């Protein structure tokens with residue numbers, strides 16, 4: 001289990017981030033996720049030029065509609081910026097409510113885990129984050145992302 005203090009430490013101490021991500025409890029989403037890794041180099045840049053904070057990498061079988069595979073979730077340095085995740089619950093909401101319950105679960109079910117599903121993933125993400133102690137800033141940001149998606153301003157996960 002990780003605490004708000006651990007999250008603050010991981011924000012300030014890059015060397016601690018691998019251990020921090022290892023200690024996160026995935027609870028019931030564990031069955032969809034092979035591993036969570038911290039990746040210093042982020043090659044995933046979205047169309048609006050913003051680097052991703054996290055990314056689910058589905059197992060190959062999911063691309064062939066085969067169920068039962070587990071995803072790897074990558075966490076990039078941007079996930080530790082206060083402008084992206086102000087609180088631990090913001091960070092956990094992106095990781096668990098969006099990546100694990102959303103993309104990784106769909107991949108596990110053998111559904112194309114990406115673009116066609118993003119709106120549904122976002123709606124569930126918003127529903128699940130209500131149960132967390134997220135910051136106002138984060139809640140607003142998630143709603144803005146959904147609006148961008150619905151208006152076609154955003155085209156990727």
Ligand SMILES: [Zn+2]
Pocket residue numbers: 098103118121157
């Ligand atoms: Zn997504």
